[in-house]
Amino acid sequence: MNFAVLQFPGSNCDQDCVQVLRNVLGQSAHLRWHKEKSLGGADAVIVPGGFSYGDHLRTGAIARFSPVMQAVRTFAAQGGPVLGICNGFQILCEAGLLPGALVRNRSLQFRCEHVYLKTLTSDSPFTQGISGDQLLRVPVAHGEGCYFADAATLAQLNTNRQILWRYVNARGEADEHANPNGSLENIAGVCSEHRNVAGLMPHPERASEAILGSTDGRHIFESLIQWLTSRKAIQAA
């Protein structure tokens, strides 16, 4: 598959994503500069982590006006899969492609550590085949990852099963200690109503190689690749 990894001024996990997609997962992946107006025929878009525009004003607030984001909007409207990781999640929320917003961590400090994630539904391109019993050990690294949405939105997210991942402890319980940032309902990642846009604060690309201590993050990319493959097969048929 062909992945476009967006590159904003201040992105800093862009290369990590390209490396994992290419060298670990054998896909084709390219950086897409924010001034580009098209996605170059990509099958999927990754909005990577980092500090686009220095996180000035609000995380993700400026990046969402980039020309490339207009292309992402169109792509998403046509059902193309878009995954936002960390700052990418923040950008997608700011852009209105995902519900809610990410605010300052409850601790008021940046947090870099491993967490456990529970996948709540396999009904999305990003979670196909990941069972709820299989906890993912993946790192987080952010200062503003506290997920917020108003009560009505939250209810809707629950009803529509748009919450893809929650922070849990080693026993799979979503308790307060397992929550690294104060997110409502321990939410680590959500998807859009049409399920083709998703965002999460943890970094699956940092947990995709055994030498880095965990390969659990790979499941998310593999799920997406599988989804794309079967979609291609259907389209071809």
Add this chain to the structure above:
Amino acid sequence: MKAKIIVTPKKAVVDPQGKTVQQALEQMGCQGIAAVHVGKYLEVELVGHDLPAARQQLEEACHRFLSNPVIEDYKLEIE
């Protein structure tokens, strides 16, 4: 002309910074503090004199960009 914009977190959003400042003030011995809210302040220096045009531009900027309506309210003043 100068525009002053105050962006504050919505009441429903937890404001840990406000809480921390409140505690620090109390520890310093400040008394009678009911609540503290921490927001952002933006000052935009404008050239030109077309107040209504400036206001319209900035209202839009506040709404679209300078604040995030999911979590924030804003107040715009131009002088």
Add this chain to the structure above:
Amino acid sequence: MKAKIIVTPKKAVVDPQGKTVQQALEQMGCQGIAAVHVGKYLEVELVGHDLPAARQQLEEACHRFLSNPVIEDYKLEIE
């Protein structure tokens, strides 16, 4: 009573945030912007009526930790 505190970067100090916001506003089509400064806004809700005492306490707090006198100025208003 309510105290409103505005903390802004000193004029002599770089304000990278203000610069970035200015550029973004310009790219969005806002015109005639000479400068943008981004600071902090604090609102302290106070119970009681002893204005001079409150002012004194808060002035001290502003100086000691609500602002960083090395790089910031502050303005305190109580109403």
Add this chain to the structure above:
Amino acid sequence: MTEPVITPELIQKHGLTPDEYRQVKEILGREPSYTELGIFSVMWSEHCSYKNTKPLLRTFPTKSSKILVGAGEENAGIIDIGDGLAIAFKVESHNHPSAVEPFQGAATGVGGIVRDIFTMGARPICAVNSLRFGEITNPEVRRLFSGVVAGIAHYGNCFGIPTIAGEVYFDKSYEGNPLVNVFCLGVLRHDQIARGAAKGIGNPVFYVGPATGRDGLAGAAFASQDLTDESAEQQRGAVQVGDPFMEKLVCEACLELLATDAVAGIQDMGAAGLTCSTCETAARAGTGIEIELSQVPQRGPNMTPYEIMLSESQERMLIIVKQGREAEVQRIFDKWDLPWARIGTVTDTGRMVVRNHGQIVADIPAKKIADESPVYQPEAREPDYLKQVRAFNLSQVPVTRNPLGNLQTLLAWPTIASKNWVYRQYDHMVRGNSVVCPGSDAAILRIKADCLPGSANETTTLKADKFIALSTDGNGVYVYLDPYEGGKIVVAEAARNLACSGAVPLGTTDNLNFGNPHNPELFWQLRESVRGLAEACRALDAPVTGGNCSLYNQNPSGPIDPTPTVVMVGQIEKPEHITTQWFKNEGDEVILLGEAADVGDPLFGLGGSAYLQCVLGQKTGTPPRCNLAVEKRLHETVLSLIRSGWVKSAHDCSEGGLAVTLTESCFSQMARETPRYLGAQIDLTAFSSIRLDALLFGETQSRIVISTTAAHAEQVMAAARGQGVPVARIGLVGGDSLRIATGDGALNCRVADLHDLWWNAIARAMK
């Protein structure tokens, strides 16, 4: 605009002695202008000229077959790591700025060292920090501590560099004068090395980065003065504000530009800003340089030539472009939306000529000011306090009755306690190469193709991934109590940490944090510790590739403990050799390499120990000795054991002694709030001839605790003995508690409880 008249007071305020001023006049053949006075003052400050330390620095070993760019040649040293790849690294201090404004002071420290690295053409791929603060119980110290950590986090995280290792000590001597030493390492191919030289007569000189403001005026001079209460207030103008976002753009743009071959020379504007970068690049190339200040982007209105030349505004670079290639510079910097300006030309005059609107404001021979600063040999005298230190003996110390209590106290002592409160604020995993994160003896980083300068859209491949290990150390108390021996230990401990992780040293960078060199006792400390550092670097094959001096570290109540810190970088041959400090499996055998205690030391390793300091409140006693031949043999032995595949874990004994080492080996971090505990049953009854406190908490050098499968234990013993390293089987891994049996009874505690004390101590102190 009238410039101030140069008076003796003004000269003194600029930190120049009457003698130095005479030299200035001799070089110029006339009186200097005000701008020139400023230029000489910053260039001849200790920070830029090393005028008090140069002769000492020359005693460091600086050569090896792998060193491509040596100490002092360029902005950072460069070492070959094979297959045409190389690493560039250096440490830098930002002590005084951090004392005045901890957040920005520390942040701009990171910014400065990162620029030093990409200036060399290398892509910065990791950062390290070494910090010292007063007692954590002091609220002012907590403010500085949290500010410094947040500042480092802010800059490094936003720039996107993993801060992968570090150390933090708390001691009263640093009250009011914290130490903030930051290190950066970058990677590049041999053919990508860039030079800070203004080569090519007629080449245009470009300025890149944000506009110059009045911030950071004369920071280099500020770093070369004692820190007094007043200076803190007065010098506040000297603190700069950093913008890591800008730095990231400047870095990417510079690396992209360097790939075009349009660059003749490049140098960051660090300390002494435009002044230092122009005259150093000209001096290195043996050329001259002429700049026009009105072309320099300026932030403030009406800036004077003096201010423009001395400003330390951050994130700026000076680039010498090959004639005819200017358009490439413009294209790339426009792509990244970065300000740039052409400000001058390389000349053949050997002079640094500065004009403002055409009028000459400075005209100085570049080489004379950059390379021929005055050099001093300050007076040195052995300090008086050492008599008392040497007189200390153990007859004054009752043997402990509560070893478990002592162990618990030590684990919760902030200097020994886990530093997770610090490093969890640092993104230590960005870029996806952090193989061993903070928490083990040394951090380990992978170098793969996308670490190299150049875009990820190009497909470069490497023959094989490389693995490097990093450790930073610097026990200032040892150095205070015995500068020479302490200096040796600083280096030995760093090398030992590398050995434990499976690495062989490549090189060292050092930061000499000392007091006022004009005080003979303080200069003696400096001289003696450099002797120790140099000897150890030589003995352990870890040559010095560069470093930094920060003198004048004192506050109103006195000087800091003399604190040389080093960051040592090593290489790991194969990924299979990567070793961490925590126990791995139940049933493994625990083996001590090295002596249980140095019986030749009348204090058995307790002098200057954490135990004496934190349990008995005494900072005294001659510290443990370090026999470098023994140390080297130990490292070679542990490395050969690791290469044989027999070593499951290796952890050196340092602060807190054997008991703390064993305890730390029982913890490994899995995920938030869910560590993995693996207890051990240890039997030290064979060593009952040694005083209990010395056995458990003595800090005898040259010791490593390893674990191995039971099946390999005998082979390990034999191999160690064969190499002449003392070795003892001391227990088994397993259970959920740590039990240490000694001739005076056993101590026993649940690992989870010990972990809680150690893991949360700093977080609790910071509440």
